[in-house]
Amino acid sequence: MADQGRARKLAERIQQIVAQMLDTRIKDPRLGFVTVTDVRVTGDLQHADVFYTVYGDDEARAGSAAALESAKGLIRSEVGKQTGMRLTPSLDFHLDAVPETAAHLTAALSEAARRDAEVAALAATAQFAGDADPYRKPAEESDEDDDDRAGA
Template identity: 35%
Template sequence: MKQNHNSRRVNEIAREKLASILLFEVSDPELSLVTLTGVEVSIDKSVMRAYVSCDRDRYDEVSQALERAKGRIRSLLGHALGWRVTPELIFQIDTTADEAERIAKALQNVPSTLSVEKDEFGYPVIDGEEGQDEQGEGEK
């Protein structure tokens, strides 16, 4: 969604209020160690999509706990924001950190046979030939 200054400000305010509610107002132990990573509020402020992250093995547990607490959270959020309309909450598990970790591990395990030999200028050496000179002809 394209954001302008006003929508960024609305998202930031909503994120701060929701984070405070999750931290101080909701006492469900299943929601401990849950991090609010982002919030997107629709232009008419009727829908708020909240992204939360947690340990990979707790995705289902956290999703169910958020679903159970959604009504209470929405009520508290309505009072905290003071908007004309209290947005409908949609909680989504943010797996970005887990995906980044998975990719980093995969890159660490790349076999050395995939390495590329380079000449003194940093260009790849192809079958014993060095990189291209200025006229596009290979040096030998």
């Protein structure tokens, strides 16, 4: 079992190699504007999950996924050559959901800000339900205590 430091270094190196390959050597017309966001390598260094994002619509994502799948062997071969490992890790490409998650969070934050503004506007015009100061004063307590003693 490899240590976590070695797996992390290998993941960083694989990310660099894959990004370089996509930029310079893979000439598939289906490949869109792809960014490699993360690589995760298993503890035994036998498998690597490559996460990527694609700028564009669903058609560009589907085309880029097909292009990456067809170039997987070439990319794995280059990873093996450049890392010099005895056993080259297998590669799996996964579309990263970061942009969709970020868009969802942005929408949720803007909705929360809108609701906060509504609450602030209501609070600015709000009035107390009872007295303005509902707390007893020390003078009031002593008057009530005198009334209680007189009645007893």
